[in-house]
Amino acid sequence: EAAVTQSPRSKVAVTGGKVTLSCHQTNNHDYMYWYRQDTGHGLRLIHYSYVADSTEKGDIPDGYKASRPSQENFSLILELASLSQTAVYFCASSTGDSDYTFGSGTRLLVI
Amino acid sequence: GQQVQQSPASLVLQEGENAELQCNFSTSLNSMQWFYQRPGGSLVSLFYNPSGTKHSGRLTSTTVIKERRSSLHISSSQTTDSGTYLCALANYNVLYFGSGTKLTVEP
Numbered sequence: 001e002a003a004v005t006q007s008p009r010s011k012v013a014v015t016g017g018k019v020t021l022s023c024h025q026t027n028n029h030d031y032m033y034w035y036r037q038d039t040g041h042g043l044r045l046i047h048y049s050y051v052a053d054s055t056e057k058g059d060i061p062d063g064y065k066a067s068r069p070s071q072e073n074f075s076l077i078l079e080l081a082s083l084s085q086t087a088v089y090f091c092a093s094s095t096g097d098s099d100y101t102f103g104s105g106t107r108l109l110v111i
Numbered sequence: 112g113q114q115v116q117q118s119p120a121s122l123v124l125q126e127g128e129n130a131e132l133q134c135n136f137s138t139s140l141n142s143m144q145w146f147y148q149r150p151g152g153s154l155v156s157l158f159y160n161p162s163g164t165k166h167s168g169r170l171t172s173t174t175v176i177k178e179r180r181s182s183l184h185i186s187s188s189q190t191t192d193s194g195t196y197l198c199a200l201a202n203y204n205v206l207y208f209g210s211g212t213k214l215t216v217e218p
Contacts, residue, residue: 041210094206
């Protein structure tokens with residue numbers, strides 16, 4: 001079954017440390033996205049990509065980098081994690097039209 | 112970013128009551144989508160609705176582009192409908208989300 005798989009499911013990171021969140025899709029979709037959700041809020045777009053080896057900035061890219069080494073894989077990198085980056089992170093893939101599939105989310109706690 | 116406003120922020124119903132959730136957007140769009148977010152966090156797509164009215168069981172979505180709004184109607188609510196409902200505006204192959212409506216249906 002086509003899916004979007006995120007790893008890890010949850011993580012505790014130390015302020016100033018490096019964090020990498022991974023996403024893998026088997027949908028054969030061109031588009032992949034990273035969103036963050038803060039408690040009681042909707043999802044905000046961090047980075048997205050429509051082709052391997054290329055990424056685009058979303059609405060809140062500061063403090064985050066993204067990497068798309070292949071069509072199936074899309075990573076989100078926090079080089080210097082900060083307390084304000086504590087959130088739930090969702091990865092998604094899409095055809096770019098109506099078909100969107102979301103991962104189950106990664107709960108990140110920065111202490 | 113794109114502006115998507117959802118209302119109400121929260122809603123409490125008694126089982127069997129109907130609910131009307133609203134989404135307003137301040138820019139042009141390619142389409143509107145509605146998602147249900149389970150209490151555990153995962154998102155389920157409910158409707159892809161660029162315009163007009165669509166039905167799925169007890170759910171109805173109506174999008175009126177000229178008025179820049181979309182609504183989600185839930186009829187005869189059930190306790191299992193509890194969760195967060197998110198609308199998302201699709202523009203240039205990217206989804207922009209509203210802040211969500213947290214629905215609680217009490218028995």
